[in-house]
Every structure is written in C-alpha cells, then in structure tokens.
Amino acid sequence: MIQIIDLHKSFGPNKVLQGVSLNVKKGETLVIIGQSGSGKSVLIKHLIGLIKPDKGKIVVDGVDITRLREDELYKTRRKFGMLFQSAALFDSMTVAQNVSFGLERYSKMSQKERRKRVAESLAMVGLRGIENLMPHELSGGMKKRVGLARAISYRPEIILYDEPSTGIDPIRADAINDLIIRMKKEIKITSIVITHDMVSSYKVADRIAMLYQGKIIETCTPEAVKESKNQIVQQFIHGSAEGPIENW
Amino acid sequence: MKYQRLPLVFYGFFQGMGEVGLLFSRTVKNIFKKPWEKDIFLQQVEEIGVRSLPVVSMTAAFGGLVFGLQTYIGFHRYVGAGTEAYGGPIISLGLSKEIIPILVGLMVSGRVGSAIAAEIGTMKITEQIDALFSLGADPNKYLVVPRVLAAFIVLPCLTLYGDVIGMIGGFFYNVVVMGVNRFIYIKNTLLYLELWDITTGLIKAAVFGIVIAIIGCWQGLKAEGGAAGVGRATTRAVVIANIMILILNFFLSKALPASLGG
Numbered sequence: 354m355i356q357i358i359d360l361h362k363s364f365g366p367n368k369v370l371q372g373v374s375l376n377v378k379k380g381e382t383l384v385i386i387g388q389s390g391s392g393k394s395v396l397i398k399h400l401i402g403l404i405k406p407d408k409g410k411i412v413v414d415g416v417d418i419t420r421l422r423e424d425e426l427y428k429t430r431r432k433f434g435m436l437f438q439s440a441a442l443f444d445s446m447t448v449a450q451n452v453s454f455g456l457e458r459y460s461k462m463s464q465k466e467r468r469k470r471v472a473e474s475l476a477m478v479g480l481r482g483i484e485n486l487m488p489h490e491l492s493g494g495m496k497k498r499v500g501l502a503r504a505i506s507y508r509p510e511i512i513l514y515d516e517p518s519t520g521i522d523p524i525r526a527d528a529i530n531d532l533i534i535r536m537k538k539e540i541k542i543t544s545i546v547i548t549h550d551m552v553s554s555y556k557v558a559d560r561i562a563m564l565y566q567g568k569i570i571e572t573c574t575p576e577a578v579k580e581s582k583n584q585i586v587q588q589f590i591h592g593s594a595e596g597p598i599e600n601w
Numbered sequence: 602m603k604y605q606r607l608p609l610v611f612y613g614f615f616q617g618m619g620e621v622g623l624l625f626s627r628t629v630k631n632i633f634k635k636p637w638e639k640d641i642f643l644q645q646v647e648e649i650g651v652r653s654l655p656v657v658s659m660t661a662a663f664g665g666l667v668f669g670l671q672t673y674i675g676f677h678r679y680v681g682a683g684t685e686a687y688g689g690p691i692i693s694l695g696l697s698k699e700i701i702p703i704l705v706g707l708m709v710s711g712r713v714g715s716a717i718a719a720e721i722g723t724m725k726i727t728e729q730i731d732a733l734f735s736l737g738a739d740p741n742k743y744l745v746v747p748r749v750l751a752a753f754i755v756l757p758c759l760t761l762y763g764d765v766i767g768m769i770g771g772f773f774y775n776v777v778v779m780g781v782n783r784f785i786y787i788k789n790t791l792l793y794l795e796l797w798d799i800t801t802g803l804i805k806a807a808v809f810g811i812v813i814a815i816i817g818c819w820q821g822l823k824a825e826g827g828a829a830g831v832g833r834a835t836t837r838a839v840v841i842a843n844i845m846i847l848i849l850n851f852f853l854s855k856a857l858p859a860s861l862g863g
C-alpha cells in the first residue's frame with residue numbers, strides 16, 4: 354500500500370535520509386526503530402507531504418505523492434492520521450475542538466454526530482469527560498492521548514504514530530499498544546509506529562525496520578530481529594553502550 | 602572580508618522579498634477558495650480592530666493635540682497674531698494624510714504584527730502547523746488569509762476613527778485651549794479639506810494593514826529554534842513592518858495625487 358523508494362533528504366549539510374527504501378503492506382503494523390536524531394520523524398513526515406524529499410518516490414495506493422499538487426495531496430492526506438511526537442494540540446482550542454478538527458474537514462458529519470465521534474475517540478484512548486478542557490490543563494501523557502484521539506477521529510486507513518508511548522506511564526502505554534493491535538484486528542488499519550520501546554515493538558509489530566545512518570539496515574519480524582546477525586541491530590535492541598554504534 | 606558581506610546582505614534582502622511575494626500571492630489566491638474561515642476572520646477583526654481602539658485613541662488624540670500646537674505656533678509666528686484660526690485645514694490635512702495613518706500603522710504593527718508572529722511562530726515550533734496540514738487544513742488559508750484580510754479591512758476603519766479623534770484634538774487645542782475663532786477654524790477646514798485627503802489616508806492604511814499582517818505571518822511561519830527563535834521572529838516582524846510602513850508611506854504620498862480636483 355505504501356512504497357518508499359530511495360528517499361533522500363538533507364537539511365543543509367545534514368544528510369538525514371540517504372536512500373531509504375521501505376514497503377508497508379495493507380493492514381500490517383510496521384515499527385520503525387532507530388537512534389534519536391536518526392531521522393525517524395523526518396521519514397514519516399514525508400508520508401503525508403509535510404516534507405518534500407530531495408530525491409526518491411513515495412507511492413501510496415499506486416500514486417506517487419511527491420509529485421502531487423496541493424489539492425491532489427489533500428485527498429491522500431485524508432487516508433492518514435498522524436500522532437505527532439509533541440502531540441501538537443492546538444493550544445487555542447478545547448480538547449473537543451481539537452479532536453473534531455479533522456472531522457470538520459474530512460467528513461460530512463452533522464454537529465451531533467461529530468460530538469458523538471469525539472467522545473468515542475476519546476474513550477478509545479481512555480479519556481472521558483475532558484472535552485471542555487484546554488490543552489494547557491492536561492498532563493503530558495493526556496496530551497499525547499488526545500493527539501491520538503484526534504488522529505483516529507476520522508477513521509483514517511493508515512495511522513502514523515510518532516513515539517506513542519513516550520511520556521506515558523507503563524500501564525497507559527500498554528493500553529495504547531492494545532489499541533494499536535485492536536485497530537488492526539477490528540478495522541484493518543495499517544500502522545507505522547516509531548518507538549524506542551523494544552517491549553512494545555515486539556508486542557505490536559508485524560515487522561520491525563531499523564533506520565541507521567540514513568538507510569534502513571534491517572526489516573524483519575520481531576522474532577527474526579532478536580536473532581539478527583547485524584551487530585548494530587543487536588546493540589540497539591539490547592540498549593548497550595558498547596558496540597559498533599559510536600556517535601550516540 | 603568586508604566586501605563579501607555586502608552581497609550576502611543583498612541576497613538576504615531579495616530572498617526575503619521573494620518569500621513575502623510568494624506568500625502574498627498564495628494568500629490572494631486563497632482568499633477566493635472555499636471554505637471561508639469566517640470565525641477566525643471575525644476573531645481577528647476583534648483582535649486587530651476592537652482591541653486596538655484604546656491605543657489608537659490615545660495616539661491619535663495626542664498626535665492631534667501636538668500638531669494643533671505646532672501649527673498654532675507656526676501661524677502665530679510667520680503669518681501673524683490673529684491668523685491662527687486659518688490653521689484648521691492644515692491640521693486636518695496633515696493628520697488625515699500622514700500623521701494618523703502612520704501612527705495607526707506603527708502602533709498596530711507593534712501590537713498586532715508582533716502578536717501574529719508570536720502566535721504563528723509558536724504554532725510552527727510546536728508542530729501545530731504540521732498538525733493543521735495533516736488534518737486537512739491549508740495553513741495559509743487557515744492562518745494567513747483571515748489575518749491579512751482582517752488587517753486590510755480594519756486598518757482603514759481605525760484610521761478613520763483616528764482622523765476624527767485627531768481632528769478633535771487639533772480643534773480642542775486651538776479653539777478651547779488657545780481660544781481661536783471657532784467659526785473661521787471650522788469654515789476653513791470644511792472649505793479646504795477634501796474627501797480625497799481622507800481617502801488617501803485610508804488607502805495607505807489598507808496597504809499598511811496588508812504589510813503588517815503578511816510580515817507577521819511570514820516571520821511566524823519561518824520561525825525555528827525554540828522560544829528564542831519565536832522571540833527573534835517577533836522582533837523582526839515589528840522592525841521590518843515599521844520600516845516598510847515608513848518607506849511605503851513616502852512612495853504612496855508621492856504616487857497618490859495630492860488632490861482629485863486637478
């Protein structure tokens with residue numbers, strides 16, 4: 354469903370992506386791991402056209418989205434829901450307005466239907482009765498979950514999670530893992546999850562891909578990752594300071 | 602080394618002009634595209650317009666008073682005692698064509714241009730602009746268009762209001778404080794002040810409104826590097842807009858005919 358082909362992106366002299374190629378199949382959950390600063394966020398921002406690549410293609414359902422005009426891009430963006438690493442809630446709007454923002458633009462729901470969907474989406478991430486709070490009244494973890502509720506509110510086909518469990522307590526984080534798995538089973542959602550949390554990677558992933566020095570150096574099932582012969586992968590999943598990865 | 606910096610400055614200048622030009626042309630195109638963000642537009646009209654009224658009232662009142670004061674002195678000294686009442690049209694002309702539009706432009710730039718840059722800059726660095734985009738809203742249409750449109754419409758209104766306050770200030774100083782002949786003052790003002798004089802000021806104000814909003818949005822959207830980056834964007838928005846206002850004011854004064862009568 355998504356094919357990333359030889360993607361390159363630099364910011365000035367900083368070569369972040371140097372030929373990333375990756376396929377994501379419909380209905381699967383792909384976890385992307387990699388060091389801080391390796392370009393994971395930059396990579397998934399390419400998928401919804403937030404960042405334009407210097408070189409390479411991103412094909413979503415047969416369409417190369419790097420070549421699309423703004424108005425055509427709008428249609429493919431509808432397919433994606435994105436949870437930002439910083440939650441990125443609109444701080445001048447209430448929680449309810451945040452969650453219904455995408456609904457207002459991507460669906461033709463009546464106001465009543467929207468209100469119901471907002472409550473539903475918030476319940477899915479374990480939040481109730483906070484519709485009228487402002488983002489600054491929420492804890493960091495609650496913001497993250499409201500951000501997730503906002504991303505899933507319009508029922509996109511593909512959800513991009515940028516570190517869903519960072520800043521959330523372990524129990525809530527596991528509830529989010531369950532949510533990712535449930536959405537895959539129940540509504541066949543395709544997910545791309547960025548995480549540093551190996552436990553949750555093993556739990557939710559169909560496949561794990563590791564980004565290192567601007568390239569995907571390994572893509573395989575969670576079981577195979579544990580057995581990987583690649584020293585860099587081994588060092589990363591065991592979280593050890595000793596190994597081939599130096600500049601950490 | 603020194604002469605290597607110079608081309609860089611020019612480069613920055615032209616790059617900036619190019620960016621603002623592109624942003625402006627996108628904004629103009631987006632004005633005519635649906636959906637029309639009415640709520641944000643009205644909110645901005647309130648923010649830029651209604652909340653600027655106290656500042657505009659104060660600056661216009663004292664601008665009018667001091668201009669009335671100096672005109673009085675001028676007539677008294679050069680034309681002669683007893684002729685001060687003939688200053689009415691000069692005061693009104695100077696206020697409506699130059700002083701009030703500039704004062705309003707600079708004050709609103711300080712109040713609103715900075716607020717726009719800070720708000721949009723904060724949204725930028727906290728990924729809220731990215732979030733807008735991912736949720737199907739065009740950030741230009743959602744953020745820039747309502748602000749530019751609101752400033753374009755509101756600045757002339759504020760200026761018209763400032764004209765009234767300023768002229769009352771000039772009248773007050775001359776007639777009430779210095780006791781010049783009120784009939785001559787009013788009669789001459791009405792005789793020589795043209796509707797076009799007021800209109801020129803309003804045209805300028807509309808241009809200043811666009812400048813303030815577009816520069817604020819441009820700097821906000823460019824902001825990067827955390828809170829310090831937003832701070833820099835805010836300062837720059839005000840400084841650049843103020844300089845642009847003063848430069849454009851001169852060229853508009855030169856380009857717009859002094860009088861429609863010929």
Ligand SMILES: Nc1ncnc2c1ncn2[C@@H]1O[C@H](COP(=O)(O)OP(=O)(O)OP(=O)(O)O)[C@@H](O)[C@H]1O
Nearest residue numbers: 364367369387388389390391392393394395396438
């Ligand atoms: N808009 C930008 N402009 C310039 N450089 C950028 C920009 N966005 C990201 N970078 C750079 O790209 C690199 C990768 O950043 P990215 O945010 O993708 O890392 P990451 O893998 O998500 O790290 P983390 O796990 O800490 O979130 C960093 O060196 C960063 O400085």
Ligand SMILES: [Mg+2]
Nearest residue numbers: 393394438515
């Ligand atoms: Mg990241």
